[in-house]
Amino acid sequence: MTRATTPARPPGRPRSGVNAIVFAATLKTVHELGYARATVDRIAAGAGIAKTTIYRRWPTKGALIVDCLLDAFGPLPPESTGRAEIMASAIRWIAAKIGEPGVGDAFAGVFSDAVSDPALREVLATRLQDPYRLALQDALGEPENRILLFIDTIVGTLLHRMGMTGEPMVDDDVDALTEMLLSYFADGTGSR
């Protein structure tokens, strides 16, 4: 009975029911109150779980948000054939995830906190960004600095649009962003 009430999870990511309940409450609270007002207290209340249980798993709000985002994103979409298709599907996938309720807010909020919090930056870079960075370096055969610019451009542009309009980027603009990135990265590093 308990399992039937937990939210649907991405395939292949088994975890305990507590995590699923806490992550759902985190996104809901951030979506409703905004990142700054979504305190661990309020998330715990929303989840119906003791605050101490949350702090035992995630020592800080930043650590909770990063794990929640990692869960929301899940693995990269199945690999496509060809550089252009791999890049285009990664961009569409990130745009769709950032458009899910609470995800864009949580992402923008944790980045803003990270500007002045070195420990949080370390968690963001190693836990959240590195797995995707390494997968993209491997799939595209590009060096780290080019993939970091690729990720900065996609995620940064999408989050800036969300901060300015409160809405995810519309498909026409995601297509334009894709065209811009593809034409820059299409040739690979061989040409530079």
Added chain:
Amino acid sequence: MTRATTPARPPGRPRSGVNAIVFAATLKTVHELGYARATVDRIAAGAGIAKTTIYRRWPTKGALIVDCLLDAFGPLPPESTGRAEIMASAIRWIAAKIGEPGVGDAFAGVFSDAVSDPALREVLATRLQDPYRLALQDALGEPENRILLFIDTIVGTLLHRMGMTGEPMVDDDVDALTEMLLSYFADGTGSR
């Protein structure tokens, strides 16, 4: 004597000494404590000015941060000749400003708050973004949607890098971002 102790201001932007003192204290407090912990109370204490004086001029922290950013950015750099030069100088100018102490932190913080604050988004879009958007539309002869994507890409990418590394983007990556944007926007809309 008082004027000699106020910070240097960009040329052509006269204002009262109080604004100059409050803006300097705002950037310093945000730089030292981070956006979230830089409350109006702490900014007032840093400026040595009564909190009521600040609230009389800026009803919210968001309004203060937007005016502080507007002051830090000042007018667009003097117009260059040719589309590529106008775009390249705008990108370098934004990158340099975002790298100034406190400016990147304040910018990232106010965007994050804006995701869940419609009134703040309105202030950001109309007071901060619109003057630059209109100047760029005019200088480049591009429609609004293309200039908005141009601004999202520059500012978003630079702020994302700052959130991930805590440092402004290095020149080589600013050059790569410039190359990417120039090759996409070089032809103008006539070709699409």
